[in-house]
Amino acid sequence: MNAPFKQHLIDPEICIRCYTCEMTCPVEAIEHDDNNVVVNADLCNFCMACIPVCPTGSIDEWRVVETREAAYSLGDQYGWSELPEQADIAAPDGAGEDDPIAALLAEAHKGAGGKARVPASASKPTVNLYTLGTPVEAVVQGNYRLTDDPDHDVRHIILDFQGKPFPFLEGQSLGIIPPGLDAKGQPHLPRLYSVSSPRDGERPGYHNVSLTVKREEGGVCSTFLCDLQKGDTVQVTGPFGATFLMPTDPDARLLMICTGTGSAPMRAFTMARQRNVGAKPGGMVMFFGARTPGSLPYFGPLNKVPDDLLDKHLVYSRLPGHEKEYVQDRMRAEEDLVAEMLQDPRTHIFICGLRGMEDGVDRAFTNIAESFGQQWTALRDTLREEGRYHVETY
Numbered sequence: 001m002n003a004p005f006k007q008h009l010i011d012p013e014i015c016i017r018c019y020t021c022e023m024t025c026p027v028e029a030i031e032h033d034d035n036n037v038v039v040n041a042d043l044c045n046f047c048m049a050c051i052p053v054c055p056t057g058s059i060d061e062w063r064v065v066e067t068r069e070a071a072y073s074l075g076d077q078y079g080w081s082e083l084p085e086q087a088d089i090a091a092p093d094g095a096g097e098d099d100p101i102a103a104l105l106a107e108a109h110k111g112a113g114g115k116a117r118v119p120a121s122a123s124k125p126t127v128n129l130y131t132l133g134t135p136v137e138a139v140v141q142g143n144y145r146l147t148d149d150p151d152h153d154v155r156h157i158i159l160d161f162q163g164k165p166f167p168f169l170e171g172q173s174l175g176i177i178p179p180g181l182d183a184k185g186q187p188h189l190p191r192l193y194s195v196s197s198p199r200d201g202e203r204p205g206y207h208n209v210s211l212t213v214k215r216e217e218g219g220v221c222s223t224f225l226c227d228l229q230k231g232d233t234v235q236v237t238g239p240f241g242a243t244f245l246m247p248t249d250p251d252a253r254l255l256m257i258c259t260g261t262g263s264a265p266m267r268a269f270t271m272a273r274q275r276n277v278g279a280k281p282g283g284m285v286m287f288f289g290a291r292t293p294g295s296l297p298y299f300g301p302l303n304k305v306p307d308d309l310l311d312k313h314l315v316y317s318r319l320p321g322h323e324k325e326y327v328q329d330r331m332r333a334e335e336d337l338v339a340e341m342l343q344d345p346r347t348h349i350f351i352c353g354l355r356g357m358e359d360g361v362d363r364a365f366t367n368i369a370e371s372f373g374q375q376w377t378a379l380r381d382t383l384r385e386e387g388r389y390h391v392e393t394y
């Protein structure tokens with residue numbers, strides 16, 4: 001048929017190659033090569049199952065093409081390092097006032113969440129330097145246990161790239177390819193981990209990276225990583241992620257909300273600010289949820305971070321003799337602080353950790369925004385639009 005066609009695409013600049021969309025798509029319309037993850041226009045039925053599972057929003061891209069036959073092919077998409085602009089497409093004869101292109105795009109976005117945007121002052125990230133086909137080898141410099149709880153093994157793993165470039169920014173992730181084959185006899189796909197060190201390394205100038213990894217029962221990659229010894233090697237892809245990035249403006253304020261290993265990027269932000277900005281009371285506020293102090297990653301080092309650098313609210317859900325408390329409960333208890341930050345145009349919000357916390361945190365923000373007469377959904381849209389609202393949950 002000779003009608004404009006709305007095509008579903010993935011933004012290769014923002015995609016972190018976690019392959020969750022591919023695993024979620026019920027009609028196998030999403031596939032990948034060593035370079036990109038792409039959508040087969042012949043198979044995609046716009047069911048939108050892939051939209052909410054994408055951690056970056058890179059999946060929520062649409063272009064209208066002249067006809068279905070003119071859709072971008074898989075070959076086109078595999079070759080892209082960025083998305084093509086929306087081409088000008090003439091409305092079919094007799095379309096009149098109703099613009100079919102605009103209608104198609106509006107329909108395509110119905111129900112999809114708002115798009116993440118980059119903080120205005122963030123540095124430009126490098127993405128996809130090392131791919132599935134061309135990973136870089138890193139050597140393990142150290143593997144340290146971060147938790148006391150015997151049932152909760154979280155590791156701080158330091159990797160060194162032996163002089164090879166691995167330019168990354170705080171908030172970015174990298175992929176680890178576990179050795180061996182999967183159940184189908186195929187090489188494993190990389191698993192994504194947030195980098196927990198600042199861009200210049202665990203120690204300034206060392207240019208190594210650290211990861212914060214929780215041992216998951218039966219987890220192929222987490223078991224591999226948690227068992228690594230000093231001197232072992234790993235295959236790394238990335239870096240990935242172009243929106244969950246730290247603002248470099250020293251006056252920016254960070255409101256960081258995390259659970260468990262979601263603290264990884266927050267550690268990177270805190271160390272980077274400590275090195276580059278120093279203490280600015282109220283500049284960084286953290287709500288960090290864990291089961292107990294013994295299972296809270298970086299409990300010891302975090303407690304040594306001065307309060308005027310980082311205002312810490314450590315919250316426990318399984319502390320004997322205490323009621324369960326989640327980050328959203330503490331945010332409510334600290335309503336005045338959160339309300340003041342929400343009204344400050346310098347505030348950037350970063351949320352990282354369990355997917356389950358998103359709703360609770362959203363509800364807490366709703367109540368807190370009401371306390372100063374604003375509607376959270378509208379405020380959130382503005383924050384997102386201004387690159388000041390970032391969520392990475394799993």
Ligand code: A2P
Pocket residue numbers: 259260261289290291292295316317318326327328354356357358360
């Ligand atoms: P719990 O599992 O006790 O209900 P970790 O990954 O280290 O277990 O930490 C995750 C923390 O997040 C735990 O304290 C966990 O509590 C808590 N948590 C679980 N579900 C939610 C939720 N819906 N909102 C906020 N925090 C949650």
